[in-house]
Amino acid sequence: MVSIKKLYLRNESWILGSLGLVGALLLWEIAARFRWADPVLISSPTGVALAMREWASTGVLWRDLGTSLLELLFAFAASAIVGIPLGVIMGWNRATEYALDPFVWLLYSTPIVSFWPLFIIWLGIGVKAIIALAFLFSIVQIIINTMAGVRGIDPVLVRCGRSFNASTWDLFFKFTLPGALLMIIAGLRLALGRALIGVIVGELFSSNAGLGFHISFYGARLRFSDVFAGLFVVVLVGVGLTQLIRFLEARIVRWKS
Amino acid sequence: MLKQWQRLLISGTAILIFLIIWELAMPLGLVKIADISRPSLVAKAFLELAASGEVFQPLYISLKGFTIGFVIALVVGIPLGVALGRYRIFSLLIDPLWMALYTMPRLAMMPLLVVWFGVGFGATIAVVFLGAVFPIVVNTAVGIREVDPVWVRAVRSFGGSEWDIFRKVLLPGSVPPMMIGIRLGVGRGLLGMVVSEMFASTEGIGGQIGLYGMSFRTSELIALIAVVSLLGFVFVDIMRWVEDKVSKGRAEVQW
Amino acid sequence: MIHIELNQVNVTYPQPDGGQFLAVSRFELKVEKGEFVTIVGPSGCGKSTILLVVDGLIQPSGGQVLIDGKPVTGPGEDRALVFQEFALLPWRTVESNIMLGIELQRRFPRSEIRELVSRYVNMVGLQGFERHYPHQLSGGMRQRVGIARALAVNPQILLMDEPFASVDAQTREIMSSELLRIWEQEKKTVLFVTHSIDEAVYLADRVVVLSGRPGSVKEIIPVRLARPRGLAIKDEPEFVRLRRHIWDLLEQEVQRQVAGRNVC
Numbered sequence: 001m002v003s004i005k006k007l008y009l010r011n012e013s014w015i016l017g018s019l020g021l022v023g024a025l026l027l028w029e030i031a032a033r034f035r036w037a038d039p040v041l042i043s044s045p046t047g048v049a050l051a052m053r054e055w056a057s058t059g060v061l062w063r064d065l066g067t068s069l070l071e072l073l074f075a076f077a078a079s080a081i082v083g084i085p086l087g088v089i090m091g092w093n094r095a096t097e098y099a100l101d102p103f104v105w106l107l108y109s110t111p112i113v114s115f116w117p118l119f120i121i122w123l124g125i126g127v128k129a130i131i132a133l134a135f136l137f138s139i140v141q142i143i144i145n146t147m148a149g150v151r152g153i154d155p156v157l158v159r160c161g162r163s164f165n166a167s168t169w170d171l172f173f174k175f176t177l178p179g180a181l182l183m184i185i186a187g188l189r190l191a192l193g194r195a196l197i198g199v200i201v202g203e204l205f206s207s208n209a210g211l212g213f214h215i216s217f218y219g220a221r222l223r224f225s226d227v228f229a230g231l232f233v234v235v236l237v238g239v240g241l242t243q244l245i246r247f248l249e250a251r252i253v254r255w256k257s
Numbered sequence: 258m259l260k261q262w263q264r265l266l267i268s269g270t271a272i273l274i275f276l277i278i279w280e281l282a283m284p285l286g287l288v289k290i291a292d293i294s295r296p297s298l299v300a301k302a303f304l305e306l307a308a309s310g311e312v313f314q315p316l317y318i319s320l321k322g323f324t325i326g327f328v329i330a331l332v333v334g335i336p337l338g339v340a341l342g343r344y345r346i347f348s349l350l351i352d353p354l355w356m357a358l359y360t361m362p363r364l365a366m367m368p369l370l371v372v373w374f375g376v377g378f379g380a381t382i383a384v385v386f387l388g389a390v391f392p393i394v395v396n397t398a399v400g401i402r403e404v405d406p407v408w409v410r411a412v413r414s415f416g417g418s419e420w421d422i423f424r425k426v427l428l429p430g431s432v433p434p435m436m437i438g439i440r441l442g443v444g445r446g447l448l449g450m451v452v453s454e455m456f457a458s459t460e461g462i463g464g465q466i467g468l469y470g471m472s473f474r475t476s477e478l479i480a481l482i483a484v485v486s487l488l489g490f491v492f493v494d495i496m497r498w499v500e501d502k503v504s505k506g507r508a509e510v511q512w
Numbered sequence: 513m514i515h516i517e518l519n520q521v522n523v524t525y526p527q528p529d530g531g532q533f534l535a536v537s538r539f540e541l542k543v544e545k546g547e548f549v550t551i552v553g554p555s556g557c558g559k560s561t562i563l564l565v566v567d568g569l570i571q572p573s574g575g576q577v578l579i580d581g582k583p584v585t586g587p588g589e590d591r592a593l594v595f596q597e598f599a600l601l602p603w604r605t606v607e608s609n610i611m612l613g614i615e616l617q618r619r620f621p622r623s624e625i626r627e628l629v630s631r632y633v634n635m636v637g638l639q640g641f642e643r644h645y646p647h648q649l650s651g652g653m654r655q656r657v658g659i660a661r662a663l664a665v666n667p668q669i670l671l672m673d674e675p676f677a678s679v680d681a682q683t684r685e686i687m688s689s690e691l692l693r694i695w696e697q698e699k700k701t702v703l704f705v706t707h708s709i710d711e712a713v714y715l716a717d718r719v720v721v722l723s724g725r726p727g728s729v730k731e732i733i734p735v736r737l738a739r740p741r742g743l744a745i746k747d748e749p750e751f752v753r754l755r756r757h758i759w760d761l762l763e764q765e766v767q768r769q770v771a772g773r774n775v776c
Contacts, residue, residue: 017350020351020353118470197364197365218368414587415587415592426601
C-alpha cells in the first residue's frame with residue numbers, strides 16, 4: 001500500500017536505527033545463550049539488566065552516581081570559570097595568545113592521563129586528584145574553543161561597532177561575546193564529555209566510590225555484567241548532559257541560523 | 258598583526274619566564290606543599306634515564322603496540338568508513354550502534370579489555386585500535402558522502418563500472434577528510450597507548466610513568482611526561498605535513 | 513540517416529515522500545547523422561534529463577530511445593557527455609583529466625594515448641597547461657578540458673548540457689564559435705542543451721523548443737543559415753527573425769511559469 005511506504009520513507013532513519021540497535025542486542029543475547037563465547041566474559045543484555053537492578057535497588061548506584069556527578073561538577077565548573085576568561089583574553093589580545101599558546105599546545109598534544117601520577121604525588125590519592133585530572137581534561141577544550149570563538153568574530157561587525165563609536169567595553173560585550181557565544185557553548189559541550197572521562201578514569205585508578213570505581217571493582221572480580229552496567233550508566237550520563245547543552249545551543253542558534 | 262619573529266619572541270620569552278620561575282620556585286620557598294622539582298633536575302633525570310635505557314627502550318615497545326593497533330584501525334576503519342559512506346541503508350542501520358560505542362569511554366573499558374586481550378601488549382593494541390578507529394571511520398564516511406555526485410556521473414557517462422567509480426572518484430575524492438580522520442585517530446590512539454600502559458602494564462613509556470609515579474620520583478616523572486608530550490607533538494606535526502602534501506593540487510575544493 | 517530517435521519518451525523521478533515527478537512527457541525527436549541540434553527551454557524543465565536519457569544514465573519510464581535503430585541500455589562508447597559544472601576531478605591535472613574517458617573505456621592502445629591527449633589539448637587551445645590543476649584554470653579553460661575529454665574518446669554523438677552556462681558572457685561567445693570550428697573538423701552528431709536562444713540559433717541546424725513542465729516538444733525550427741558561421745551572423749535579418757520567433761514561443765512558457773502554473 002502506498003501509505004505504508006510513505007510512512008516508512010518519512011521515518012526511515014528512526015526505523016532502521018532502532019532495528020540496528022535491537023538487532024545488535026538480540027545478537028548479543030543469542031551469543032551468550034548459545035555460548036558462542038564464554039558468557040562470563042561477554043555477559044548478556046539480560047545479565048546486565050539484572051546487574052543494573054541490583055545496583056539500583058541496593059542504593060549503591062545513587063551513591064556512585066552522586067559521587068561522580070559531584071566530582072564532575074567541581075571539575076567542570078572550575079575549568080569553565082578559569083578557561084573561558086583565559087580563552088577570551090587569548091582570543092582578544094594577540095600578545096597574550098602568543099605568550100600562552102605554547103602551554104596550551106603542550107596540554108593539547110599530551111595525553112592528559114600521563115599527568116595522573118603527578119597529581120597523586122601533589123594531591124594524594126583521592127577526590128582532589130580526580131577533580132584535578134578532570135579539570136585538566138576539560139579546560140584545554142574550553143580555552144581552544146573560546147579563543148576560536150572570540151577570534152572568529154566577523155570583522156565587518158567590529159567595524160560597524162567602531163563606526164558607531166563603541167567603547168572597547170561595549171565592543172566586547174555587545175559585539176564580540178554574543179558572536180562567540182556559540183563556539184564557547186560548543187566548547188563547553190565537548191569539555192563536559194571530556195571532564196566526565198577524566199572523572200571516570202581517575203576513579204578507575206584510585207577511589208572507593210563513583211562510577212569509575214564501580215567499573216574497576218567489578219572488573220577486578222570478573223563480574224562483567226556489573227561492569228557493563230557501569231559503562232551503560234556512564235554513557236547515559238554523558239549523552240544526557242551533552243543533550244542538555246545541545247538544547248541550550250539550539251535555543252541560541254535560533255537567531256544565528 | 259604581529260610578524261612571525263615577534264610571535265616567536267613573545268612565545269619564547271613566556272616559556273623562558275616560566276622556566277625561570279619554575280627553577281627558582283622551590284629554593285625560594287615559593288612552593289612548600291609539594292615536590293614540583295625544577296627544570297635542571299628534570300633535565301638531569303632525563304639524561305640519566307636515557308643513558309640507562311629507560312626512555313628509548315620502553316618508547317620503542319610503546320610505539321610497536323601503537324603501530325599495530327593503528328594499522329589494524331586503518332585496515333578495519335577505512336573499508337568500514339567507505340561502506341558507511343556509500344550505502345545509506347547500512348549507515349542508517351549502524352548509526353545508533355556506532356554512536357553508543359563512541360560515547361562509551363574506552364578508557365573506562367580498560368578492565369574489560371585487559372581480561373579479553375591480556376595484560377600489556379594485547380590491551381594496548383585494543384585500546385589504540387578503539388581510539389583510532391572511530392575518527393577514521395566517521396571522517397572517511399563523511400568524505401565519501403561529500404564527494405561531488407557530478408564526478409560520479411562523469412565517470413558513469415564514460416562507461417565506468419562501480420569499481421571504476423570507487424577507485425577513480427570515491428577514494429581519491431575522500432582523501433582529505435580521511436586524512437583528518439587519520440590525524441585525529443593518531444592523537445586518540447596515542448592517548449589510549451599511554452592509558453593502557455599506565456593501567457595495566459609495566460612495559461612501555463606508560464609503564465615507566467606508572468613506575469616512577471608510584472615511587473614518588475617527581476623529576477623522573479616529569480621528564481617522562483615531557484617525552485610523551487614531545488611524542489604527541491611530533492606525531493601531530495608529521496600528520497599535518499602529510500595532510501599538506503596530500504592537498505596540493507586540490508585547492509579548488511573546499512573541505 | 514537517422515542517428516538518434518526518441519519516441520514518446522516519458523521520464524519520471526521518484527520523490528522523497530514516495531510520489532513521482534514527471535520531468536519529460538511524450539518527447540519526440542529524430543536526429544540525423546552529423547546534425548547539430550540544440551534544445552532550448554525555460555530553466556529546468558527536463559532539458560538535461562533528455563540528454564541523460566540519450567546517454568543511458570537514466571532509463572525512460574515510457575517510450576523508446578534508439579541509437580542507430582537499437583534501444584539504449586546504458587552509457588556507451590558512441591556517446592560522450594559534457595557537463596555544465598565541468599565535472600573535472602580536482603586532484604588530476606589537465607592531461608590526466610582529458611585521459612579519464614580513455615582510461616575508463618580501455619579500448620585505446622597505450623602507445624596512442626599520449627598522442628591522442630596531445631592532439632585534443634591542442635584542438636581546444638590549452639597547449640602549455642597540460643600539467644595545471646583545475647583550480648588554476650578559469651571557467652572557460654575548465655570547460656575546454658571537459659570538451660577535450662569528451663572528444664578524446666572519439667564518440668559519434670556529443671551530448672552537451674548547458675556547457676557554457678558557468679562561463680562569463682564574453683568567453684561564452686568565443687567558446688561557441690570555437691565549438692563550431694571544432695565541430696566542422698570532427699563532424700559529430702551533437703545534441704546541445706541551452707537556455708540561451710542566441711546560442712541555440714547560432715549553433716544549430718535545428719532548434720527544439722521545449723514547453724514547460726513536463727518537458728515536451730513545443731516546436732522544432734530548422735535554421736537555414738550558411739556555414740561556416742562567424743559571430744557576425746547574429747546581426748543578420750534571418751537570425752533576428754528566428755530569435756524573435758523562438759522568444760515568442762518561450763515567452764508563453766515563461767509567463768506560465770511566472771503565473772505559477774507550470775513551475776519547473
